[in-house]
Amino acid sequence: MRQRLRIFAFMYNLLSVAELVYFIVGLYLIDWELADLEHNPLLGPGPEGILKMGGTHTARVIERRQYWRLVTSLFFNAGAIHLMANLGMVWTFGHFLVRELSPYTVAFIFLASGLGGVLVSANVGSENMTAAASIPAFGLAGAAAVMLVLRWRRYACHAASAALVCFIVGCNAFIGATPFVDNSGNTAGLVFGGTLCVSALLVRRKAASSRPREVLLHAGAALLVVAVLAAIIGGLVGLQLDAPVGGCCNQWVCTRSPWWDCDASRIWPTSCAYTTFLNSTSMLTCPRGQQVTIGVVNRTDIGPVLIQQWCDAYCSASGVPVTGGSGSGNSGLQ
Incomplete structure (x- = not known):
């Protein structure tokens, strides 16, 4: 047991130092400017730092x-509060799990649930850029919850333990509702971590009364691991086929609140839409939906270069007021 705890402590210290250095380097690259x-x-x-340090950005x-972003994002935190919360989760749940499982099994749960969760995030939250370091931490939380349920006879103070797990997960889910963090990935990591923990417990079960029962237990464990691997492969295929389902669960990815602006993490289009109407007036629709009336323009002079010049001149992150109404007209260039 002491050997397990020493190995886990070494792994945790290595992870903590790596994530702290990674976070500090990110701030250095953006001249220590916090959003x-x-x-x-x-x-x-802000978005610049998240992008420079390899956060999840589905479009890229x-x-x-x-694809390296799917790995780097697992070790990048969206802020100092995110960093402390994630390392606290890893220490709390990892220290608990290593008493029942080997440190290497805990590390496998951490990495596999994290990779599966970040792929869910890249597909479901494809309209947002995120830092995914909380996903593997949620994987350990899911594994710890399963351990408490399936081996409840081994522990005392069940109500207090359940309340503690719910409190920690709830606090981190609140953090996951903010910009640059994704609760869809956190939820997926929680489920994948619990699934892998069940698989590990089936393999370690020693009460099999017969050889067929032992084979059945190992087959069940293998199927659970295969299910997680299938989810990982499915996420990669979804990205490869350019078929993310972003936009379906925006409230799950970042919950709207008067305390923060979820649009801060949105990945906005880089092009403008241009439309001409029957009265020869033109409308420019900016990437964030603002509309600007251009006026009467000679259509023969309009091309992609001119439209981009208008886009750069009239569209801004702070918003452009609507100066003209929409109407039925010809679809413009994108």
């Missing part, structure tokens, strides 16, 4: 084949 609390209430960088994963 305001409305955009990132976790005391961390698909269009530029930056």
Whole structure:
């Protein structure tokens, strides 16, 4: 037991130092500029820092084949509060799990549930850029919850233990509702971690009364691992086929609140839509939906370069007021 705890302590210390250094390097690259609390209430960088440090960005994963982001995001935190909360979860639940499982099994649960969760996040939350370090921490939380349920006879103070787990998970789920964190990935990590814990317990079960029963237990354990691996492969296929389902669960990814702005983590289109109407007037629709009336323009002069110039001149992150109404007209260039 002491050997297990020493190995886990070493792994945890290594992870803590790595994530802390990673976070500090990210702040250095953006000249130590933190986003305001409305955009990132976790005391961390804005979109530029999240992007530079390898956060999850589905558009870049698909269009530029930056699949390395699925790994780097697992160790990048959206802010100082996110960092402390995640390391606290890893220590609390990892220290509990290592008493029942080997440190290497705990590490496998951490990495596999994290990778599966970040792929769910990349597909479901494809309209947002995120830091996914909380996903593997939620994987350990799911495994610890399963351990408490399936081996409840081994522990005392069941009500207090259940309340503690619910409190910790609830607090971190609240953090996951903010911009640059994704509760869809956290939930997936929680489920995958619990699934892998069940698989590990089936393999370690020693009460099999017969050889067929032992084979059945091992087959069940293998099926659970295969299910998690299938989810990972399915997520990769979804990205490869450019078929994410972003937009279906935005409230799950980032919950709207007067305390923060979920649009801060949105990945906005980079192009503008241009429309001409029957009265020869033109309307420019900015990436964030603002509309600007251009006026009467010679259609022969309009091309992608001119539209981009208008887009750069009239569209801004702070919003452009609507200066003209919409109407039925010809679809413009995208």
